[in-house]
Amino acid sequence: MKAQILKTLAALALITTSAAAQETPMENHTASYIAMPAAEGQTEAFAEFLAGAAPIVADTEPGTVLWFALQDDDTLAIFDIFVDEEARNAHFSGAVAAALNQNADALVAGGWDDGVVANINNSDVLSVREPVDLYSATTATYITLEAAPGKGPELAALLTAAGPIVGETEPGTLFWAALQIDETSFAIFDIFTNNAGREAHFAGQVAGLLNERAAELVAGGWDDGVVANVHNFDILAIK
Numbered sequence: 001m002k003a004q005i006l007k008t009l010a011a012l013a014l015i016t017t018s019a020a021a022q023e024t025p026m027e028n029h030t031a032s033y034i035a036m037p038a039a040e041g042q043t044e045a046f047a048e049f050l051a052g053a054a055p056i057v058a059d060t061e062p063g064t065v066l067w068f069a070l071q072d073d074d075t076l077a078i079f080d081i082f083v084d085e086e087a088r089n090a091h092f093s094g095a096v097a098a099a100l101n102q103n104a105d106a107l108v109a110g111g112w113d114d115g116v117v118a119n120i121n122n123s124d125v126l127s128v129r130e131p132v133d134l135y136s137a138t139t140a141t142y143i144t145l146e147a148a149p150g151k152g153p154e155l156a157a158l159l160t161a162a163g164p165i166v167g168e169t170e171p172g173t174l175f176w177a178a179l180q181i182d183e184t185s186f187a188i189f190d191i192f193t194n195n196a197g198r199e200a201h202f203a204g205q206v207a208g209l210l211n212e213r214a215a216e217l218v219a220g221g222w223d224d225g226v227v228a229n230v231h232n233f234d235i236l237a238i239k
Contacts, residue, residue: 029125035077037109046107054237063087067239127163129176137191144229145186146219172197
């Protein structure tokens with residue numbers, strides 16, 4: 001395994017910033033992630049609201065390619081991927097967003113403005129492991145990464161190259177996406193069949209590659225820049 005990691009690292013060292021522009025299965029797609037604290041005593045009601053939203057997204061938002069409702073204790077979250085910026089705008093003016101707006105004062109700590117809008121993180125998709133067996137997924141992970149000074153292009157290149165590796169080596173990772181929020185901020189979203197699939201992912205080649213180069217590429221290195229920013233969720237619903 002170590003030899004394979006080092007071999008792949010050597011290949012990645014040759015990647016330039018143009019790698020981010022290479023075609024991917026979801027080229028030009030955009031994404032959003034919103035983590036929202038439930039209002040006091042409203043965690044169950046908020047979870048039911050989000051779980052019930054999946055069919056509405058499916059029926060009314062053709063440009064929303066993937067949509068996930070997520071929960072970690074009293075934090076609820078939505079992660080979605082869109083065919084383009086226009087589709088993302090349509091989502092935020094759609095039926096589910098309108099219903100959440102109407103119910104935010106009751107369900108979300110901070111209401112619509114401070115509990116929802118303030119927590120929206122939009123990004124562009126760099127690379128994916130194409131989704132398979134989506135509806136067998138039970139868990140998800142969202143990880144934020146801040147590039148070390150001057151290392152944004154190199155971190156983007158590594159993440160862009162990682163999608164095919166996940167697809168080839170991680171059968172328990174049912175979907176994986178590398179995201180770029182801005183010039184220095186990145187994220188990874190992935191879903192798994194179960195906790196065993198997630199554990200296999202974090203012991204896999206891509207995690208090994210990122211661990212090897214985290215001290216160089218990620219502000220805070222592996223422990224403070226990667227591990228500390230891992231957010232695990234249960235999946236409530238999928239479109």
